[in-house]
Amino acid sequence: MEEDPTLLRDHSEVRSFTTSRFTYPEVRVFYREHPKAAELPSDPAPLPLLVFLHGLGGSVAQFHPLLTSLTNNASCLAIDLPGCGLSGFAPKSWDAYSIPDLAELLELIIAGHRDATRGQGVVLIAHSMGSVLAARLANAHGPHTRISQHVLGVIGICPSSGNPKNVPALRRLLWIPTWAFNLYRRYDQWGGPNSASVTRFLGLDADRPSRELQYRFNRQSRTGVFRRMAWACLPVLDKEGNEVGVYKIAQMLEADISVPSAASDPSHGSTESAAPISPTSAPTRQLPGSIGAISDKDFERRQTQLGVIEEAYEESSTPRDDAQTAVPEVPEQPLHPKKVVETIILKAPATHGLLFTPKTVRTVSGLICNFLSENITRRFDLGWQLQYLSREGKWDVKNLAKWKKVKPVSESICGIFRAMKTLREVDEEHSPKVFVPKYGHLIKDIIDISHDNPVYDALGLEKHGIKYHKFATVSKIPPTDAEVTTFINIVDRVREDQQARAKAEGWNEYAIGVHCHYGFNRTGYFIVCYLIERLGMDVNQAIGTFAAARPNGIRHSHFLDRLALRYSELKA
Missing domain, CATH: 3.40.50.1820 (Alpha/Beta hydrolase fold, catalytic domain)
Known part of the structure; x- marks a missing residue:
């Protein structure tokens, strides 16, 4: 798998x-x-x-x-x-x-x-x-x-x-021998993500990531299975051409x-x-x-x-305990x-x-x-x-007292990112309902890299134009190389989308919010990797840039060690 x-x-x-x-x-x-x-x-x-x-x-x-x-x-x-x-x-x-x-x-x-x-x-x-x-x-x-x-x-x-x-034409098509059917499929998939087999499902204007996914799905489809299931799905017709027993x-x-x-x-x-x-x-x-x-x-x-x-999201006008x-x-x-x-x-x-x-x-x-x-x-x-589970004390952030002491949102990081702690649905200072009027003019997308289910409902962000993206990663462990690559690709796509939205909606400033639980270690690791690989910083400069915007920066020494190794000039 x-x-x-x-x-x-x-x-x-x-x-x-x-x-x-x-x-x-x-x-x-x-x-x-x-x-x-x-x-x-x-x-x-x-x-x-x-x-x-x-x-x-x-x-x-x-x-x-x-x-x-x-x-x-x-x-x-x-x-x-x-x-x-x-x-x-x-x-x-x-x-x-x-x-x-x-x-x-x-x-x-x-x-x-x-x-x-x-x-x-x-x-x-x-x-x-x-x-x-x-x-x-x-x-x-x-x-x-x-x-x-x-x-x-x-x-x-x-x-x-x-x-x-x-139906009659499709039945004749499925009678074609397997070798001939495979030959046709190979021709149909010529061009990879831009092949006719992909365009048939996604249309001419499909974006590249969607085309690559569809091409992968098309290649995974086995001819023998396809023929059997397609045959089974075709309706039986009576003499007048009407469906029978469907x-x-x-x-x-x-x-x-x-x-x-x-x-x-x-x-x-x-x-x-x-x-x-x-x-x-x-x-x-x-x-x-x-x-x-x-x-x-x-x-x-x-x-x-x-x-x-x-x-x-409806709340009374009085402060909530x-x-x-x-x-x-x-x-x-x-x-x-x-x-x-x-x-x-x-x-x-x-x-x-x-x-x-x-x-x-x-x-x-x-x-x-x-x-x-x-x-x-x-x-x-x-x-x-x-709300039900939070009020019952069954679903909430880890170490609530510690979480409350953490600054919700960092300063701007190279005009691209804002590091965050996770939002909390029932919090009086850092819930979606509070976040939108406070930061909605600055942060237009949020990438949630926490592993567990979020303790807030992203609709409170989405309905006000802040897009939510989930990319689950494990806490305490430095992200893998594959996860870094995926994160960078996500950010590239989000930035491209933000540029189009900014032009259409007249934004002057916009950023991507990134959070794990507290917004220091995993969040910092991913952002530092992006600064190095897309902005050309060296590893120490990138780590320092993140720490300046989010004091005290990445706190786990093994995260810093892994970054140093990943981007070491001595690495083979």
């Missing part, structure tokens, strides 16, 4: 599963329990489990940007289907990759991770072809109903909706449904095909088409960045939520890869959190969780 980001690598395992017909010997399963699951209310049931289902040729890795956010809100489960991602291509039988057999496998895995004894519900979050599997799992009238009665909601991201007229998403009215789609999705071709839901037995709400179309009034009731309701503040009211968690269908069409640059592309993933994350909060239970709100 060396190719995985840290979050996926630390919470994944490869296991064998046996269904009624097949044994799948190497299935990669990602599962991360909510870090404070035991402290959250569990009456009448624990917080629902979020289950992520990828599409044709996809993998768990495509959900990584969403998982970095949503694992803060709930326990999350994601599965590499057989032959996809890091799962082994076994068995080889075509029947083993049929929709019914894959659905049975998923039921088995989900049942093994759902807290059945306490009645835990499930929310399915599916991309592309994964929506077909989600429909099967949620349909109480299908052949497999092990978890259907526990499915509280379904979120389909760019759900599959092919044209029946294309589980349509619109038929799943036992569960709440949300369908974010891209109007410019090249793989689907049109807005109409991107959102095929039109049921009449449940209310449908059309949300704003893009971030730009959302007004301040819209933000009061549905947020599209990190998905926590505005009420979580956390020790004397009552625990916030526990929201209801219905075992059978009211049925609702929402369709959301995102405008360009949204494409079929909107779940992992930097320009759209924040919006998708926010829409998902908003749907979960409004239609399943408000207990999904990160803001509510933070």
